[in-house]
Amino acid sequence: MKTIEPNRSPSEIAVSAHGALESPLITGNQTFHSVTEKIAGILERKTPKGWYVGFSLAVSLLMLLVGTVGYLVWEGTGIWGVNNPVGWGWAIVNFIWWVGIGHAGTLISAILFLLRQQWRTSINRFAEAMTLFAVICALLFPGIHVGRMWVIYYFFPIPNQMSMWPNFRSPLLWDFFAVGTYFTVSLLFWYTGLIPDLATMRDRAKSRMKKIVFGLLSLGWRGGNRQWQHYELSYLILAGLSTPLVLSVHSVVSTDFATSIIPGWHTTIFPPYFVAGAIFSGFAMVMTLALIARKIFGLEHFITLNHLEKMNKIMLVTGSMVGYAYIMEFFIAWYSGNEFESFAFINRAFGPYAWAYWTMFICNVLLPQLFWFKKIRTSIPIMFTMTIFINIGMWFERFVITVTSLSRDFLPSSWDYYIPTIFDVFTFIGSFGLFFTLFLLFLRFLPMISMAEVKGVLPQADPHYGHDHASKKGGAA
Numbered sequence: 136m137k138t139i140e141p142n143r144s145p146s147e148i149a150v151s152a153h154g155a156l157e158s159p160l161i162t163g164n165q166t167f168h169s170v171t172e173k174i175a176g177i178l179e180r181k182t183p184k185g186w187y188v189g190f191s192l193a194v195s196l197l198m199l200l201v202g203t204v205g206y207l208v209w210e211g212t213g214i215w216g217v218n219n220p221v222g223w224g225w226a227i228v229n230f231i232w233w234v235g236i237g238h239a240g241t242l243i244s245a246i247l248f249l250l251r252q253q254w255r256t257s258i259n260r261f262a263e264a265m266t267l268f269a270v271i272c273a274l275l276f277p278g279i280h281v282g283r284m285w286v287i288y289y290f291f292p293i294p295n296q297m298s299m300w301p302n303f304r305s306p307l308l309w310d311f312f313a314v315g316t317y318f319t320v321s322l323l324f325w326y327t328g329l330i331p332d333l334a335t336m337r338d339r340a341k342s343r344m345k346k347i348v349f350g351l352l353s354l355g356w357r358g359g360n361r362q363w364q365h366y367e368l369s370y371l372i373l374a375g376l377s378t379p380l381v382l383s384v385h386s387v388v389s390t391d392f393a394t395s396i397i398p399g400w401h402t403t404i405f406p407p408y409f410v411a412g413a414i415f416s417g418f419a420m421v422m423t424l425a426l427i428a429r430k431i432f433g434l435e436h437f438i439t440l441n442h443l444e445k446m447n448k449i450m451l452v453t454g455s456m457v458g459y460a461y462i463m464e465f466f467i468a469w470y471s472g473n474e475f476e477s478f479a480f481i482n483r484a485f486g487p488y489a490w491a492y493w494t495m496f497i498c499n500v501l502l503p504q505l506f507w508f509k510k511i512r513t514s515i516p517i518m519f520t521m522t523i524f525i526n527i528g529m530w531f532e533r534f535v536i537t538v539t540s541l542s543r544d545f546l547p548s549s550w551d552y553y554i555p556t557i558f559d560v561f562t563f564i565g566s567f568g569l570f571f572t573l574f575l576l577f578l579r580f581l582p583m584i585s586m587a588e589v590k591g592v593l594p595q596a597d598p599h600y601g602h603d604h605a606s607k608k609g610g611a612a
Contacts, residue, residue, distance in 0.1 A: 160254055160592050163436035167590050174332075174586050175339055177432055178579070185431065186579060193571035200565025203558055204279055212282045216555040221541045225559040226280035228533045229566060231388055232416070233273035234314060235409075235529060238381060239417025240266030241321050244328070245377035248370075254445055256588040257437045261428065261577070262421045263325040268573040269420075270318045272566045277310055279562075306391035313387035317380045324373040330356050330366065331587040385409040392536065398479035399540035402467065408460035415453035415499070416529035419522040422446055424574070426519050428583060437584055440513050447512045450525065454503030457532075461500060475545065483539045487552060491531050492539070498528020 163169075207214060217224040240262040247255040278284050289301055290311045301308050334356035337349035356362060389409035392400040422443070429438045468480040483492045502524055505511045512518070543550045577583070 160439070160441065161257070161437060161589060162439055165436060165589075165593060167593070167595060170589050170593070171335060171339075171586055173434075173437070174582050174584050174589075175336060178336065178582065179339070179341075182579060183431075186575065190572070190575045193568050193575055196565055196568025197572050198565075198568070199561055200568055203561045203565055204275075207279060207558065207562075208284065212280070214556060214558045216553055216559055218551050218553065220544050220549050221538060221551060221553040223280075223537050223541060224553060225534075225555050225563060226276045228530070228537050229563050230273050230276035230280075230310075231409075231533045231537075232530050233269050233276070233566065233570075234385065234388055235413035235416045235533075236420045236526075237266040237269035237273065237317075237321075237417065238385065238410075238413035239421045240264070240269075241317070241324070241377045241381050242414055242417070243421070244324060245374040246381065248374045249378060253592045254442055256592050257434075257439075257442055257584055258421065258425055258446075259588070260325075260328065260585045261424060261574075261583045263321065263328070264577045264581075264583075265421060265424060265574065266321050266417075267318065267325060268570050268577075269417075270314060270321070271573065272570050274314060274318070275566065275569070277307060281307070306394070309387050309390065313384045317384045320373065320376050320380055324370075324377050327366070327370055327373055328585055328588070329581065330354060331358065332582045332585060334358065335586060336582065381414075382410055385413040397540050397544060398473070398475040399483070399536070401476075402464070404460060404463060404467070408457070411453050411456040411460065412499075412529060412532060415450060415457055416526055418446055418450050418453065419525040419529070422450070422518065422522040423526070426515060426522075428578065432583070434584070437589065443515075443518060444509075444512045447506045447518055451503055451506040454499060454506075454525070458500035461496065479540055479543070482543050483535060486539065486543065488535065488539045488542070491535050495528050495531040495535050498524045499532060502528075 161170075165173075215224055215226070240259075243255050243262045244259045247259075278287050281287065290307060291301070330353055333349050333353035337346060337353050340346040340349055386406035386409065389405035393402060393405040395401060425438055425443070425446075429435060465480050465484075468476045471477075483489075502521055505517075505521070538553050542553055
């Protein structure tokens, strides 16, 4: 028989369907009012100096990106380290990495929403924002790596003055459709979830300009019963649309590789393997940002160790799936009897890029296994360090897949070693400037946690709360 301590508030305790005590979703005896005051207050207080420091650094890196891309347009892709046969270099590696980073936001929001996982409410808002900004960074790279980006309109499926149509068999067009659709639906999903909170900010705004801006963005939201019905239905529909996109986007990106005949690429394991890796790296980035925001803005009661531990468990699962895919690739290369395929994987592990392969393997397969231990899953410094290493490892995964297969293809006479130039490095570093500039602007001007959804998981939101609370107090007396 379960016992409930009378000196603990309902928001400090949750009872599962099996009667076992679980960690609370939101701690600190929060009320509807305190949730609004805490989250909206972040936007209403004076901008902290640390934000200006971070924003200045991010804008500096963004200027580095603008300068590097400007020089690329002027000079051409010869400034990069690409060669024959390595025609795909850091640009494609960075594209796949950034698209993968953008996967966790939609997964947290859409799939966990459909599965009724209430713990998502504290982290879904900035995870969705991270998705949008990561996809913007990703879309940069297909555009600049084609060389002549001033004819980039060939991407678009529209007729033009020369009666030329895009090549629908081109992976570039697949990427355009997949990533473009993903970005559009994710943007709608993110904005729909923002509307109730934008109305709250409108009603709390002190200046006329803020009232006008938030009033326009909140689309006349008043919180009526009919509005909530339409809101919940539209949110559910967008969640249903977003869910297959999580699987399809990186499947399409992986098909860029899998439809070729290059050894190491021509394999059917790529779509599920890429999707698992994308969710893995995306969750690692969400964790990195959540831990920083949690500390700076004092959100320990909203992003609890319970949330962080659940995310670590997801990273353990997806990391194990990625490790299984790595091992299975070697098995299939041996089992196929194809000497070119066998050589490609032996070359990955023991060839000139062995340092990159084993960096990838250690960061993505061995380190996440430490999450089996609860003490590590609940240690803030360790999990923060682990998320950094996981994202490094996932970048190296994309580098290994792209470069090792191209650098040694069918003809030994055409083999070459790929070495990135300073412009490759600056473009990649500069893309972080774009990402963090957008993310910091989001943190400063929009609620980073969904007030409406967090209130929905408080005990007070339960229609039986008043009766149950009174009976508990009576029982305690």
